[in-house]
Amino acid sequence: MPGVPDKPELELDRAFVRALSGLCRLHLTDAAEASAQQRLAAVLQAFSALRAVDLGQDGDGENVAAGVPLRPDLPEPVLSQEQVLANASQKLGGAFLVPRVIEG
Amino acid sequence: MTGPPFLPVAELAAQVRTGELRAVDVVTAALARCRTRDGDLHAFVELTTEQALRDAEAIDQRRQRGAILGPLAGVPMALKDNLLRQGMVAASGSRMLEHFVAPYSATVVERIAAADAVILGRTNMDEFGMGSSTEHSAFGPTRNPWARDCVPGGSSGGAAAAVAADLVAAALGSDTGGSVRQPAALCGVTGLKPTYGRLSRHGLIAYASSLDCIGVLGRSAADVAAVLAAIAGGDDRDATSLRADVADYGAALAQRTDLRGLRIGVPWQLNGPGLDAEVAAATGSAVEALRQLGAVTVACELKRIQHAIPTYYLLAAAEASSNLARYDGIRFGLRREGSGRLESMYAASRSAGFGAEVQLRILLGTFALRAGYHEEFYGRATRVRALLRQDFARAFADCELIACPTSPVPAFPLGSKLDDPLAMYLCDALTVPMSLAGLPALSLPCGFTAAGLPVGLQLTAPALQEQLLLQTAHVYQQHTDFHRQRPAP
Numbered sequence: 299m300p301g302v303p304d305k306p307e308l309e310l311d312r313a314f315v316r317a318l319s320g321l322c323r324l325h326l327t328d329a330a331e332a333s334a335q336q337r338l339a340a341v342l343q344a345f346s347a348l349r350a351v352d353l354g355q356d357g358d359g360e361n362v363a364a365g366v367p368l369r370p371d372l373p374e375p376v377l378s379q380e381q382v383l384a385n386a387s388q389k390l391g392g393a394f395l396v397p398r399v400i401e402g
Numbered sequence: 403m404t405g406p407p408f409l410p411v412a413e414l415a416a417q418v419r420t421g422e423l424r425a426v427d428v429v430t431a432a433l434a435r436c437r438t439r440d441g442d443l444h445a446f447v448e449l450t451t452e453q454a455l456r457d458a459e460a461i462d463q464r465r466q467r468g469a470i471l472g473p474l475a476g477v478p479m480a481l482k483d484n485l486l487r488q489g490m491v492a493a494s495g496s497r498m499l500e501h502f503v504a505p506y507s508a509t510v511v512e513r514i515a516a517a518d519a520v521i522l523g524r525t526n527m528d529e530f531g532m533g534s535s536t537e538h539s540a541f542g543p544t545r546n547p548w549a550r551d552c553v554p555g556g557s558s559g560g561a562a563a564a565v566a567a568d569l570v571a572a573a574l575g576s577d578t579g580g581s582v583r584q585p586a587a588l589c590g591v592t593g594l595k596p597t598y599g600r601l602s603r604h605g606l607i608a609y610a611s612s613l614d615c616i617g618v619l620g621r622s623a624a625d626v627a628a629v630l631a632a633i634a635g636g637d638d639r640d641a642t643s644l645r646a647d648v649a650d651y652g653a654a655l656a657q658r659t660d661l662r663g664l665r666i667g668v669p670w671q672l673n674g675p676g677l678d679a680e681v682a683a684a685t686g687s688a689v690e691a692l693r694q695l696g697a698v699t700v701a702c703e704l705k706r707i708q709h710a711i712p713t714y715y716l717l718a719a720a721e722a723s724s725n726l727a728r729y730d731g732i733r734f735g736l737r738r739e740g741s742g743r744l745e746s747m748y749a750a751s752r753s754a755g756f757g758a759e760v761q762l763r764i765l766l767g768t769f770a771l772r773a774g775y776h777e778e779f780y781g782r783a784t785r786v787r788a789l790l791r792q793d794f795a796r797a798f799a800d801c802e803l804i805a806c807p808t809s810p811v812p813a814f815p816l817g818s819k820l821d822d823p824l825a826m827y828l829c830d831a832l833t834v835p836m837s838l839a840g841l842p843a844l845s846l847p848c849g850f851t852a853a854g855l856p857v858g859l860q861l862t863a864p865a866l867q868e869q870l871l872l873q874t875a876h877v878y879q880q881h882t883d884f885h886r887q888r889p890a891p
Contacts, residue, residue: 315765321772322723322764323730325740325749330758337762337823338769344824345712349778353785369638381505385734394732397744 310339407888408432408571411477411625412652415518418476421465425476429458429520432478436522436569439891444544445554445564447483449523450490454478457520472518473632473652479514480564480573483524484531485616486605487511494607495529495539495557498735498755508605509640510574510616510633517632522570525560529757530726531578531609533557534829536585537820538759545816546589547889548855552813555585555829558619562589565619566889572620572629578609579714580808580833582617583845587808587858590847592875592885593619594626595833597865598840599644602637610721611642613714613837622885623846623875627651630868649869658873659880662696666861667801671707672832678811684849684857685807688878691848692805695877702797702804707835709786714834715763715827716770716783722760723767729755762823787838794839798864803874806832808845808858836862844871847884856884 315335319326326334379392388395408414408428417423433451440446458476465471481487484494486504493499507515514521528538536544536559544559546552547567554563558575562585565573575582577595586593594617601616608614618633620626631652636645668689674682693699731737731751738754740746756764770779797804810831819826836843841862848859863871879885 318765318769318772320749322761322768323727323745323748323752324756324761324764325746325753326761330761333758334762334765338765341715341762341766341823341827342769345716345779348709348712348716348782348786351706351709351782351786351789353782353789369641377505382733384505385502386732387735387737396732397739397742397747399744 310335310342407568408478410622411474411571411620411628414571415471415473415475415477415628418461419465419471423476425458425461425520426455428476429454429478429522432522432570439567440569442545442550443547443563443567444542445525445560445567445569446480446523447493447526447541447560448491450521454520454522461518461520472516473628474514474517474519477519477572478522478570479519479629480522480525480561480570481511482558482561482573482575483527484576484607485511485574486607487521490524492524492607493540494531495527495541496755496757496760497540498729499607500540500736502734504605506605509602509637511605513633514574514629525558525564525573527560528557529760530607530722531557531576531581532722532759532763534580534584534826535819536560537816538757540757543816546813548590549813549853551815552855553588553816555588555809555813557581557585558617559585561619562586562591562593565589565591565621568888572618572625575617575619576606577615577617577837578613578718579837580830582619583808583833583843583858583860584829586619586845587860588813588856590856590884590887590889591619591621592623592626592844592846593617594630594844594868594871595836595842596630596634596868597644597842599642600634600842600866600868602640602643604637604639608725610718611725612721613718615837622879623844623872624652624655626844627655627872627876630872644866646866651869651872654869655873655876658877660696661692661874661877664697664803664874665801666692666697666699667702667797667804668699669702669704669707669797669804669806671704672806676810676831677807680851681807681810681812681857684851685859688848688859689805691882692874692878695881700801702801704790704793704797704835706786706789706793710790710835710838711827711831713783713786713790714830714838715766716779717787717838719763719767720770720780721767723764723771726756726760726764759823790835791839794835794841802863802870804862806860808832808860812851812855812857832860841865842868842871844875846875846878848882849884
């Protein structure tokens with residue numbers, strides 16, 4: 299990946315931010331990209347203090363509450379096809395309409 | 403003439419149940435106040451006037467037919483814009499969902515409706531809950547009822563402003579890192595973030611699922627208790643909701659008339675460094691008042707608390723980047739065609755639908771989860787979260803509640819922090835630790851600055867101790883009148 303920031307300094311260049319926005323499925327204008335680069339760099343620089351925390355042995359603690367119940371594995375009522383499609387901006391014949399994926 | 407402020411929630415509902423008050427009169431007066439006062443506040447993004455009047459008339463008709471009405475009968479309430487109500491728009495403050503019509507109702511919405519509350523509309527919020535000022539709403543900012551040039555806090559700023567301005571008797575918000583408590587403090591109302599899982603998240607538009615909590619805003623602890631009792635409890639549609647017993651929070655308030663013997667921890671890390679001087683003075687006086695009511699204050703330490711902000715923002719952004727991946731322009735939400743290819747359509751839709759702050763957090767979250775950085779950022783933040791939980795557990799070994807300010811600063815001028823995301827994130831410094839630990843916490847009005855801006859005191863309890871939080875706040879409010887003071891119309 300071009301311009302991957304050097305981990306110790308966390309300096310993000312424009313190419314890195316552009317590649318990152320691609321992973322996010324965002325298309326940033328030049329101005330938005332420059333703003334995101336500056337803001338992201340400032341935030342990550344401030345947050346880099348986290349890398350100095352002594353995790354010790356306590357840092358392996360459990361974060362998920364024990365005993366999360368599971369529902370019975372049984373069919374339950376679901377939204378109707380009409381309800382599922384109601385908020386789609388484009389639909390056709392009971393299906394979501396998407397741009398052509400396979401060329402030809 | 404738009405009528406007097408509301409009676410306390412339980413009293414109002416009792417009078418509607420007996421017929422002393424008609425729900426339709428209560429709701430009509432509330433809607434009139436909304437029309438008169440919300441023009442410049444912009445607490446609401448939509449008033450569902452006709453539906454509210456139909457609901458109120460139906461409640462009155464059921465009473466006339468002899469039906470026993472619910473515990474929130476005729477109580478005018480508002481929903482934050484990220485709570486689904488079947489057949490109504492829920493936009494989560496975003497252009498992306500501006501025209502999204504909810505196909506079903508959130509569990510909490512079903513429950514307040516079953517309790518016969520009347521929903522007046524949906525309130526403004528920072529887009530997808532990402533903000534501390536309600537300025538990141540795609541539909542324009544909300545103003546603070548106490549000072550129109552200041553923010554109401556966020557992200558539930560519309561809900562807090564609506565309660566503070568007496569537009570509704572209570573409101574439901576959501577709190578991921580302080581989004582109920584901080585606006586409650588900045589608007590001078592009472593706001594509760596329950597234990598993670600105490601309220602079902604089914605039907606809440608997701609931001610960061612391991613942190614998201616629905617919360618309640620009201621003028622007093624008694625009002626919050628009445629609403630909480632009606633909506634708390636497990637839900638098969640949310641596997642993370644807790645099946646623990648639900649107390650009659652309102653009735654339990656009378657069980658405590660003073661705070662004798664209650665041990666309240668005062669962590670120095672949250673009660674000194676970086677605080678606005680007037681906030682420190684007001685919350686210090688409030689802690690002294692708790693002591694006068696019989697509480698015993700003890701020093702305590704939350705030794706890794708300074709790491710809460712980066713931990714929270716990395717985890718919340720990581721979860722948001724995943725949760726918001728669903729907005730692709732196909733199944734729901736805004737769609738832009740781009741160059742006509744699928745990937746282009748995704749990017750065009752998401753770039754047009756999401757605001758700058760949401761895009762920044764998606765970028766941050768994707769970075770934190772990215773191969774090569776995952777362990778160093780997301781993984782490390784997850785471990786620090788566990789340490790913060792342990793710090794709270796150690797503190798609660800010697801006390802029953804923890805007290806600190808809700809916000810390090812009072813309401814700040816509109817626009818003053820918009821260009822500096824870090825400055826905005828620091829507004830949450832005193833609320834995100836409790837969110838990371840999944841603990842219940844409540845903000846209550848405890849004073850005013852010289853400029854007349856409200857200050858909030860935050861009380862935090864061990865998991866599922868909402869009753870103790872509400873009782874303590876209620877005792878305090880029986881001896882103070884900060885929660886009764888209202889902003890000028």
